[in-house]
Amino acid sequence: MNIGFIGLGLMGRPMALHLAKAGHRLHLWARRPAALEAFAEVDAALHASPAEVAAHAEVVFTMVADAPDVEAVALGAEGLASGARPGLVLVDMSTINPNAARQIGGQLAARGIAFIDAPVSGGETGAINASLTIMAGGEPEIFERVRPLFEVLGKSVTLIGGVGAGQVAKACNQILTGVGVMAVAEAFNFAARNEVDVSKVRTALLGGFAASRILENHGQRMLDRNFKPGFKAWMHQKDLRIVMEEAHRLGLMLPASAATAQLFNAMVGSGMGEDDSIAALKLLEKMSSAE
Amino acid sequence: MNIGFIGLGLMGRPMALHLAKAGHRLHLWARRPAALEAFAEVDAALHASPAEVAAHAEVVFTMVADAPDVEAVALGAEGLASGARPGLVLVDMSTINPNAARQIGGQLAARGIAFIDAPVSGGETGAINASLTIMAGGEPEIFERVRPLFEVLGKSVTLIGGVGAGQVAKACNQILTGVGVMAVAEAFNFAARNEVDVSKVRTALLGGFAASRILENHGQRMLDRNFKPGFKAWMHQKDLRIVMEEAHRLGLMLPASAATAQLFNAMVGSGMGEDDSIAALKLLEKMSSAE
Numbered sequence: 001m002n003i004g005f006i007g008l009g010l011m012g013r014p015m016a017l018h019l020a021k022a023g024h025r026l027h028l029w030a031r032r033p034a035a036l037e038a039f040a041e042v043d044a045a046l047h048a049s050p051a052e053v054a055a056h057a058e059v060v061f062t063m064v065a066d067a068p069d070v071e072a073v074a075l076g077a078e079g080l081a082s083g084a085r086p087g088l089v090l091v092d093m094s095t096i097n098p099n100a101a102r103q104i105g106g107q108l109a110a111r112g113i114a115f116i117d118a119p120v121s122g123g124e125t126g127a128i129n130a131s132l133t134i135m136a137g138g139e140p141e142i143f144e145r146v147r148p149l150f151e152v153l154g155k156s157v158t159l160i161g162g163v164g165a166g167q168v169a170k171a172c173n174q175i176l177t178g179v180g181v182m183a184v185a186e187a188f189n190f191a192a193r194n195e196v197d198v199s200k201v202r203t204a205l206l207g208g209f210a211a212s213r214i215l216e217n218h219g220q221r222m223l224d225r226n227f228k229p230g231f232k233a234w235m236h237q238k239d240l241r242i243v244m245e246e247a248h249r250l251g252l253m254l255p256a257s258a259a260t261a262q263l264f265n266a267m268v269g270s271g272m273g274e275d276d277s278i279a280a281l282k283l284l285e286k287m288s289s290a291e
Numbered sequence: 292m293n294i295g296f297i298g299l300g301l302m303g304r305p306m307a308l309h310l311a312k313a314g315h316r317l318h319l320w321a322r323r324p325a326a327l328e329a330f331a332e333v334d335a336a337l338h339a340s341p342a343e344v345a346a347h348a349e350v351v352f353t354m355v356a357d358a359p360d361v362e363a364v365a366l367g368a369e370g371l372a373s374g375a376r377p378g379l380v381l382v383d384m385s386t387i388n389p390n391a392a393r394q395i396g397g398q399l400a401a402r403g404i405a406f407i408d409a410p411v412s413g414g415e416t417g418a419i420n421a422s423l424t425i426m427a428g429g430e431p432e433i434f435e436r437v438r439p440l441f442e443v444l445g446k447s448v449t450l451i452g453g454v455g456a457g458q459v460a461k462a463c464n465q466i467l468t469g470v471g472v473m474a475v476a477e478a479f480n481f482a483a484r485n486e487v488d489v490s491k492v493r494t495a496l497l498g499g500f501a502a503s504r505i506l507e508n509h510g511q512r513m514l515d516r517n518f519k520p521g522f523k524a525w526m527h528q529k530d531l532r533i534v535m536e537e538a539h540r541l542g543l544m545l546p547a548s549a550a551t552a553q554l555f556n557a558m559v560g561s562g563m564g565e566d567d568s569i570a571a572l573k574l575l576e577k578m579s580s581a582e
Contacts, residue, residue, distance in 0.1 A: 098485060121499045133499040135492075158495040161487045168485040169492045172478035176501035179474035182547040186470070187463035190534070193541050194389060194459040196452045201426075201460045204449040208412045208424040210467035212503030243481070250484050253578045255554055256473040259546035287544045 002027060003149070004053040004060030004080075006073050007094065008035040011120070012063035014127045015093070015153050019061075020044060022152045027056045050074075051083030059089045059146060066238065067100035074104060081111050088113050091146055093134075095119045095174075097242045098167035099249060101137070105163035114142045115163055119170035120154065121177075123231050131155045135173070137165030171246065174239040178260045178277070180214040181236075185281040188222055193288060199223055218278045230276035237264035237273070293318060294440070295344040295351030295371070297364050298385065299326040302411075303354035305418045306384070306444050310352075311335060313443045318347045341365075342374030350380045350437060357529070358391035365395060372402050380405045382437055384425075386465075388533045389458035390540060392428070396454035405433045406454055410461035411445065412468075414522050422446045426464070428456035462537065465530040469551045469568070471505040472527075476572040479513055484579060490514055509569045521567035528555035528564070 004027045005016040013035070020026050020042035029047045030036050036046055047053045050073050054060055060080055062073055070092050074080050080090060090113055092101065098117075105115035116138035126132040132154035136143055143159045150157040160169045191201045202219045205211070221227075240261040247254045263280055270286065272279045295318045296307040304326070311317050311333035320338045321327050327337055338344045341364050345351055351371055353364055361383050365371050371381060381404055383392065389408075396406035407429035417423040423445035427434055434450045441448040451460045482492045493510045496502070512518075531552040538545045554571055561577065563570045 121501075133495065135495050156495070156498040158491060160491050160495060164485070165487045168482055168487040169495055172482050172492050173496050173499065173501045175478040175481065176474050176496060176503070176506065179470060179477070179547060180501070180503065183467050183470035183474070186545045186548050187466045190466065190537070190543060190545065191459055191463050193543055194455070194537070196456045196459040200449060200451050201463050204424065204426050204447070204451060204460055205464050205467060207447040208464065209504050209508070210412075210464050210471070212467070212471065212505070213500050214503070215467065217500070246481070246485070251579055252481060252484055253575060254477045254481065255550035256470060256547050257477050259550040263546055284544060288542055 001025070001059065001149075002057045004028070004057035005063075006030070006050055006053060006060065007063035007069075008038070009063070010124050011127045013038050014124075015061070015063060017042065018130050018152050019149065027053045029053045049078035049083070050080045051078045054080040054083040054088055055085060057088065059091060059149065062090065062092045062094060064094045066094070067096040067104075070094055070096055070100075070104060075107055081108060081113060084111070084113050086112060089116065089142055089146060090114070091116045091118050093118050093120055095170050095239055095242070096167060097245055098164040098171060099246065101167045102164040105138075114139065116142055116146060117163060117166040118150065119166055121170065121173050122154070126154070134158070135160055135166045135169035137161055137163050137167065171239070171243050174236065175243055175254070175257050177214065178236050178240055178264065179256045180212060181218060181277050181280055182260045182263055184215050184219050184222065185278070185284050188219070188281055189284040189288065221276075222278055222281050227275045227279040227282065229274070230278070232273065233264055233267040233275055233277045233279060234273035236277040237261070237268050240264055292316070292350065292440075293348045295319070295348035296354075297321070297341055297344060297351065298354035298360075299329070300354070301415050302418045304329050305415075306352070306354060308333065309421050309443050310440065315440075318344045320344045340369035340374070341371045342369045345371040345374040345379055346376060348379065350382060350440065353381065353383045353385060355385045357385070358387040358395075361385055361387055361391075361395055366398055372399060372404060375402070375404050377403060378405070380407065380433055380437060382407045382409055384409050384411055386410045386461050386530055386533070387458060388536055389455040389462060390537065392458045393455040396429075405430065407433055407437060408454060408457040409441065410457055412461065412464050413445070417445070425449070426451055426457045426460035428452055428454050428458065462530070462534050465527065466534055466545070466548050468505065469527050469531055469555065470547045471503060472509060472568050472571055473551045473554055475506050475510050475513065476569070476575050479510070479572060480575040480579065512567075513569055513572050518566045518570040518573065520565070521569070523564065524555055524558040524566055524568045524570060525564035527568040528552070528559050531555055
């Protein structure tokens with residue numbers, strides 16, 4: 001299949017390479033031409049604009065930073081919509097505001113372009129190992145056409161609902177992982193400041209209702225003082241900004257998410273933005289220590 | 292062994308009965324004599340005061356509501372300390388402030404009485420099924436003497452550290468379970484208000500880093516609208532009060548725990564104190580709905 005891919009960063013590059021290895025012809029455009037170097041040895045055509053990519057592809061993937069980037073690539077000057085052939089499917093795998101996804105989907109639909117939002121969890125490791133969790137929103141028949149491509153990229157692929165529903169699921173995931181990291185960091189700092197062996201607490205708690213993948217995996221990394229990303233604090237900050245934007249729009253009270261969003265703000269402000277989000281523990285330690 | 296047991300409520304009664312069934316002779320006193328009725332058919336001696344219980348026992352268990360109750364039973368007029376034989380071990384299985392546990396332990400030590408704090412998780416079901424998780428603090432040699440009795444009551448028994456360390460681990464457990472319940476409730480309300488199928492979100496998220504026993508078990512109960520306790524909201528409110536007392540004493544910043552404690556306050560204020568703590572979902576719904 002002729003597949004467009006725009007957004008060849010840490011996540012997008014290995015994903016696009018998996019699609020090429022699966023036998024598809026790639027059509028690429030990148031803001032920074034250096035991003036294209038990794039594709040010298042695969043079947044990839046380089047193009048001068050998103051519009052030109054769209055003119056050659058049946059499906060185009062985007063994996064960019066935020067909603068304005070998706071809008072620019074999809075609907076801007078020389079954007080995908082201006083070059084699209086009839087029946088083009090645009091699959092946005094970026095993490096953006098669910099309501100922005102619905103609006104972009106609506107504008108594309110008005111121009112005869114199908115849209116699927118399909119954000120992922122699993123991070124760079126998941127992208128490299130093709131083990132991403134993919135949460136999709138869109139029409140079922142469009143999803144089924146794209147599903148074989150998703151299965152090249154991830155190990156768990158779910159159609160959650162209509163356009164935007166993938167972003168809603170991703171936002172829920174970021175609530176649970178963000179608040180979950182904070183809960184473990186708070187508990188560990190509480191135990192440490194009480195001069196109790198944190199490792200024993202973790203082991204005892206894994207046997208009961210406090211058990212979670214975050215306590216097991218990230219908890220061990222906190223004990224090892226391994227704050228290497230992984231998932232960077234500034235990325236989690238951005239994802240919780242989306243959650244809090246939606247809380248504001250819908251009049252939703254999300255107190256634990258709000259406290260967590262503030263902690264990510266403080267991590268970025270404290271120079272920990274490039275650390276893994278589990279460096280939240282370091283922030284809490286810093287805020288309760290005279291050193 | 293001659294074993295004292297004081298605090299024969301929902302948790303204490305089945306625990307004491309397990310010890311009797313394991314062949315131990317019970318020595319009981321209760322503020323409310325009705326609590327003793329369940330022991331008519333086991334080998335149990337009824338006494339007129341905690342002091343009298345202590346005079347007949349090698350180990351005395353307490354399972355009461357809060358620190359002042361432990362203090363009154365242990366150190367008050369006609370308390371355990373005033374009747375204790377040399378070498379008595381007092382095992383407090385209540386959930387109380389860790390620092391209060393250390394102070395009670397210190398006062399008992401000064402009177403020649405050994406102290407173990409051993410709060411539990413697993414709730415009434417765990418007490419009835421003898422499947423509690425027991426988190427203990429105290430001297431290792433004292434713990435080893437009591438361990439066979441713990442193994443009658445629970446399936447996971449851990450010595451976390453010195454006196455108070457069991458309460459620290461329990462406080463950490465209540466941080467993780469309380470904040471964890473709020474995170475799931477916030478995510479579910481977020482998805483529902485976005486008109487997305489919450490059940491599909493839960494299933495998709497269980498495959499990734501958001502996976503937890505709370506999302507799996509309590510998440511399903513939220514979907515089933517099953518708010519029957521379980522663990523009551525007012526009990527979780529009390530346990531997070533302990534956490535926040537300690538945060539104040541130690542100068543610890545615990546933002547997610549603090550937001551969660553406020554939500555439990557609001558649940559009790561909204562008449563949901565006797566519901567399970569997962570009724571937090573109902574509170575969030577109520578706060579973001581015009582109905």
